[in-house]
Amino acid sequence: SQTIHQWPATLVQPVGSPLSLECTVEGTSNPNLYWYRQAAGRGLQLLFYSVGIGQISSEVPQNLSASRPQDRQFILSSKKLLLSDSGFYLCAWSDSPKKRGAYGNEQFFGPGTRLTVL
Amino acid sequence: RKEVEQDPGPFNVPEGATVAFNCTYSNSASQSFFWYRQDCRKEPKLLMSVYSSGNEDGRFTAQLNRASQYISLLIRDSKLSDSATYLCVVNPGNNAGNMLTFGGGTRLMVKP
Numbered sequence: 443s444q445t446i447h448q449w450p451a452t453l454v455q456p457v458g459s460p461l462s463l464e465c466t467v468e469g470t471s472n473p474n475l476y477w478y479r480q481a482a483g484r485g486l487q488l489l490f491y492s493v494g495i496g497q498i499s500s501e502v503p504q505n506l507s508a509s510r511p512q513d514r515q516f517i518l519s520s521k522k523l524l525l526s527d528s529g530f531y532l533c534a535w536s537d538s539p540k541k542r543g544a545y546g547n548e549q550f551f552g553p554g555t556r557l558t559v560l
Numbered sequence: 561r562k563e564v565e566q567d568p569g570p571f572n573v574p575e576g577a578t579v580a581f582n583c584t585y586s587n588s589a590s591q592s593f594f595w596y597r598q599d600c601r602k603e604p605k606l607l608m609s610v611y612s613s614g615n616e617d618g619r620f621t622a623q624l625n626r627a628s629q630y631i632s633l634l635i636r637d638s639k640l641s642d643s644a645t646y647l648c649v650v651n652p653g654n655n656a657g658n659m660l661t662f663g664g665g666t667r668l669m670v671k672p
Contacts, residue, residue, distance in 0.1 A: 485664045491657050536658045551603040
């Protein structure tokens with residue numbers, strides 16, 4: 443069965459510090475990968491998605507970046523955190539439409555990282 | 561107009577009650593539909609997919625009306641453990657990125 447891991451679970455960082463959040467998926471190959479952010483009491487905001495190694499699409503311009511160095515590894519980074527970067531960061535995976543032969547697949551979420559920027 | 565609209569609630573119901581949530585979506589070409597459940601400070605979890613013919617999973621029943629672009633979730637015999645936020649989710653189905661569009665969620669609180 444497939445599992446998705448995220449770490450760390452919680453993080454408190456000062457404004458201006460760098461950030462690196464990691465996500466890994468097990469039990470599948472060539473997944474689509476996603477980074478979302480959820481501010482307190484708000485809905486999910488898609489930040490980045492990736493359909494393959496080294497392929498990153500950004501949905502929202504911001505001071506964050508993403509990388510996919512390996513098939514099942516997705517990293518979210520920032521060089522200098524802002525107060526507004528605080529939130530709940532969720533990684534998700536789905537089968538690619540190519541793999542399932544169909545569009546419209548569900549996504550599965552990791553446990554998330556709760557980031558507080560002070 | 562939001563792409564996926566839900567009543568944010570909260571819906572406060574007693575244990576054992578039947579409660580229904582509705583959701584409307586704007587993209588008539590949408591292909592796939594889901595309900596996710598999100599507990600406080602946790603990740604969303606897939607509750608069920610929604611099929612045109614309607615589908616049932618235990619106490620949960622989902623319905624899709626493509627003509628009206630309307631999705632519903634019915635919960636029978638509510639349990640305290642059903643308290644959560646329920647997210648209506650739509651997949652346009654025509655993109656290689658397989659991106660989902662999330663509603664803002666409907667909060668359910670089941671009281672003893």
